[in-house]
Amino acid sequence: MKPPLFEILAYEPTDLGILCLRRRELLCEPGTIVTEVTLNHEFLMSSYLTASEKALSEIALQMHSGSGLRVLVGGLGLGYTSATALESERVSQCEVVEFLPQVINWLEQGLVPLSDKLNAENRLKVTQGDIYQQLASPPEQKHDLILIDVDHSPDENLDDASGNFYTTDGLQRAKLHLEEDGILGVWSYAESSRFVDALHEVFREVRIEPVTVFNNLINEQQTDWLFFARG
Template sequence: MAISRFEELDWHETSMGELTLRRRLEPALGVDVYEVKLGDEFLMSSLFTVAEIALSDLGLAAHSGDNLRVVVGGLGLGYTAVAALADTRVASLEVIDALPTVIDWHQRGLLPVSAELTGDTRTTLTHADFFAVMRAEPTRQFEAILLDVDHSPRHQLDPSHADLYTVSGLRRVRAHLAEGGVFALWSDDPSDDEFMIRLDEVFEGVVAHTVDFDNALTGGVSSNTVYVARRGA
């Protein structure tokens, strides 16, 4: 029986455009690649997960405590969330996504890490607007907030997200962190000096990590940025 080289696993119309999950065989590598597109724009690919994993690894490494309550903004392919679960100090993990379709993909087991994610009793998948949650008065606090939704602090998927990257928006994020808690953010752009100044105004120990990874499609090396910042006393 012939093996399909391309399969559209799901498609939905959303408020931000057409959301598509597809699987394709990458001939150069001989592996299945899972990709998410929003309209004509590629959002994520299972070929490039190093920085998504580093978001969890670097963020959680900046916290010295145990019994960590962690929230991830943006579910996507699930690699950030699963990397957080690999840290035995994580007591609970809530993943917030504005698109119920993405949550449904994992609940249906459509992605490589779905079973590992949904099968862990520490995991809660929440359909909500992460940015609205951060604007609201906190009803509880977390030891770590890991965010991977927008392309970068300057390039948002939706204009309504922009306020989070201001000083006042970052202060609202800080309010959702327990003392000593960590805010970590993935970005597709190089380190942004202006954004670093804003982070320094609100948080302590601010670091912008450059995460390099091999790009099998170009044959070169690509880079993302992971910002890590702590809430002091």
């Protein structure tokens, strides 16, 4: 019998710890190949369940009726949020700010599932940087949609430096980067009443969308949480 596929595509130190990109065949679904990322040997993301990453773009686009939209995405990950945004003809530009240069290299080297699609997209610009630092600084350009998928949740951050973004002060600074009627969207794996309260203090409209899917890997449903706010 052929053994299940398991490949380590990249294993390298970063400013946040050891980052690993791997590709494997699911034991529970023979023939299904997934790409996964771990940070410090803890699961970070996967190409297996991507509904909430896609919904981050889909719902934000539904909330904005404009065209020629400029989108800013914080966190490249495996590219599902930015790829979904770029499926809309109403998006004229999508800029992705990714903290880890290693993740950008994976895309450029064709190591992630969406590499061919994203590398061929002339509306996409990927830069290395700190999205939280950028949103805390005066805006050089405003965006119609700002979509953040970096931390596990507003209350569980990958790096202590990002914490201020989720406060009233941080959101007020981030709001300056939005065009009038612009939409902020934030991905989280958990609810956060503290963050919701801060959103209500800063924005005139707040929307919370749970995205529930059945995870065959753990044989139970799981829910991610999407927070949206209109400037």
